[in-house]
Amino acid sequence: MRAARFFGPGDFRLVEVERPSPGPGEVLLRVRAAGLCHSDLHIIHDELGGYPFPVPLTLGHEIAGEAVETGPGVDPSLIGRRFAVFGPAGCGQCAFCRAGRDNLCTESLAIGLARDGGYAEFVAVPAHALVPVPDGVGDAEAAVATDAVLTSFHALANVARVRPGETVVIIGAGGLGLNAIQVARAIGAYVVALDVQPRKLELARQFGADLALDSRSVDPEKPLLDRRIDVVGDFVGNDATKLLAQRLVSRGGRVVLVGLGSVAGSLLGLRIVADEVAILGSFWGTRAELATVLDLIGRGVLRPPVETHPLDEILTWMQRLREGAVEHRVALVP
Template sequence: MRAARYFGPRDFRLVEVERPVPARGEVLLRVRAAGLCHSDLHIIFDELGGFPIPAPLTLGHEICGEAVELGEDVTGIEIGRRYAVFGPVGCGNCAYCRAGRDNLCTGSRWMGIARDGGYADYVAVPAQALVPVPDAVPDAVAAVATDAVLTSYHALLTVGRLQPGEGVAILGVGGLGLNAVQIASALGAVVLAVDIDERKLELARRHGAAVALDSRQLDPQQPPLDRPITLVADFVGNDQTKLLAQQLVARGGRVVLVGLASVGGPLLALRDISEEIAVLGSFWGTRAELATVLDVIARGLVRPRVETHPLEEILTWVERLRAGEVESRVALVP
């Protein structure tokens, strides 16, 4: 079968490999769609500050597939049914998993990051990572929902504790950020969308942002909303956006860091301390939240934008994503 594999920094290729056989507790999925993520770029181009990535490795952590074979001791999974894959997997036994925080599992091997992922014709997945896909949710949307929507939902609702009516700034309105605009708007927040790409800003306006503004035209001392910005979510994560997030947020507010464009960054310690600004990290989301996200999408409350392309074009779309030529989200279809 075909698989797009990472062999080391800047060495990412589509190759032929053996079709996997599901081990005990695993399910073999025929991949129906796999989302392309900026995190994959950070792996391919060695931008994770030394975070260990095994090689060779099939990348792709946003997966929707059809169950075609069950490993030993698997129950509750239906052959022929579509499933979304909860990327962090979760062991189910550690204290974090037992507390419902399986995105922080201490024993997890993340799909497409620590174990072979979904840029392939088939992938073997632990059964506990599978979430049924509602009939109303297309394959490509289900795939990107496992990260591009789940991560935004978790950042805003669980970590950011978003409340209806509050002012929220979303920094970076690409794939994740545009979904965050939709989620925040749907929940009654007043949203400021910030980017440097006018095409993305126009999409944010069309998807619920009250104001969408180029960051180079933004005075953080005078935010352009009719209320204080009490929650800022940074979906870029470079030094400039981390600084802007801390400048924009109101006294007593929350800054949620999601993007990984740089592994360091500035800290406005005096302001953060004296004005009790909480700077919070947010990682992915939980399996329970993924089920909620798929239901929200099925009911039409959030409509993720995704374009599909053949798996054999993955190298082209990696380069286009890196060049900033993708407005929303891309899913590769075997």
Template sequence: MRALQYTAVGSEPVVVEIPTPAPGPGEILLKVIAAGLCHSDIFVMDQPEDSYGYGLPLTLGHEGVGTVAELGAGVSGISIGDAVAVYGPWGCGTCHACTLGRENYCTRAAELAIAPPGLGAPGSMAEYMIVDSVRHLVPIGDLDPVRAAPLTDAGLTPYHAVQRVLPLLGPGSTAVVVGVGGLGHVAIQILRAITATRIVAVDLDDERLALARSVGADDAVRSDAGAADAVRALTNGLGATVVFDFVGAQSTIDMAQQVVAIDGHISIVGIHAGAHAKVGFFLVPFGASVVTPYWGTRSELMEVVALAHDGKLDIHTETFGLDEGPTAYRRLREGTILGRGVVVPG
């Protein structure tokens, strides 16, 4: 089979021919229909050799949707041909967090060398992939696979971030979404679907700000030197109840700390090496909290899929063939993909 792999530190990914894997006991072989690109992949490929820890060669892709092609011994509860999405943050399945479905916060994954697909284990940028357990598959029914693949991260991650602070987002509140990319444009739709908050989108790009308005943002602010003042003005000087930073650069984290309200909340979702928040008295408003949520729970992925079935989520995608994968990652790095890039191996 063909796969898109990262083969050497500092190199671009390449399409290679590798053996089609066979499922072992408890495992499932998935025929991949669609696989999403993510800035986390760029983060992985930008790691220097002395800190890279994801294994080589690495088949990329942690957003995957496909059909069940083969079942390993002992697998039940799923059938050949079923259309499913892959829940990515694999855990041990037995610790307290995992038994609650919160495998994204598994306490033993590192100890047991359990890695997510595309972030240590072979991922979904291939014609086939192995899924380690039936509990990591969520049925998608008749959803479009291309639009469903990003639900597993670009949908699940913002949904989890919003759910953590849902009680704060009632009438009269303001949520600021920084970065209207693959995750940010979905976050706006999630906020519109399950909260009563006012939504302010912040981005550098006019096309993305237009996208933000089209999917439900009440206001759109250019991310420049005047952005913090503009957000403050929109909130009558009170600041934002919640800031969701889907960029995670030092400049956006600093802006989040400038605009968050007293007793507000900052959720740093985007990852940039070296960027950090400075927390302490007089560094953030009194009562404000700062968190770094990670991915989401299995039950939350089911809820995201349900929102998509109800027509509440319209994932903007640009598709690429597997051979176009290297070009797609270059486009992702350049910031020229509107919404989410999705590779279709077939």
């Protein structure tokens, strides 16, 4: 079968490999869609501070597929059903998993990051990582829901705990940011989107932003609005946006860091302490939240923007993603 594999920094190729077989507790999925993610670029180009990824590794952690074979100990009635894959998987036994924070499990192997993922025709995954895809949710939508939507939902709904009537600033109107805008609006917040690309600002307005501004025109020394800013979500994560987020948020507000544009950045210590600004990290989301997100998509509350392309074009689309030429989200179809 075809699979796009990471062989080391700068070495990412579409190759032929053997079709996997599901082991005990696993299910073999025929991949129906796998979403592209900036995190894959960080891996391919060694931008995560030398973090050790196994090689060779089939990347792709946003997966939707159809169960075609079950391993020992797995109910065969799963065969023929559509599932989204909860990427962190979780072991189900550790303190984090027992507390419902399975996105922080350190015992399991994240799919597409620590074990082979979905940039392939087939992938074997733990059965407990499967979340049923509701009727009315397309394969591409289900795939990107597992990260691009789940991450935004987790960051705003459960980490920052956005409340109705609050003001939320979203920095970065890309694949994550456009979903974050929808999540914040669904909660009932007033939403401001910041980006540097006119087209992305236009999309931000289309997806529900009350106000969309070029971040280069923002003076953090002057009030951005005539209302307090309760939450700033940084979905870019470079040094400049982290500083901007800290400067924009109102006294007693929350900054939630999601993007991984850089692995460092400055903290405004006096501002954080004297104004009691909470700096919150947010990673992916939980399996329970993924089920919620898929339900929201199925009911039309969230509409994740996604386009599809053949898996054979993955190198082209990875390059376009790196160049900033992808407007929202791309899902690859084998």
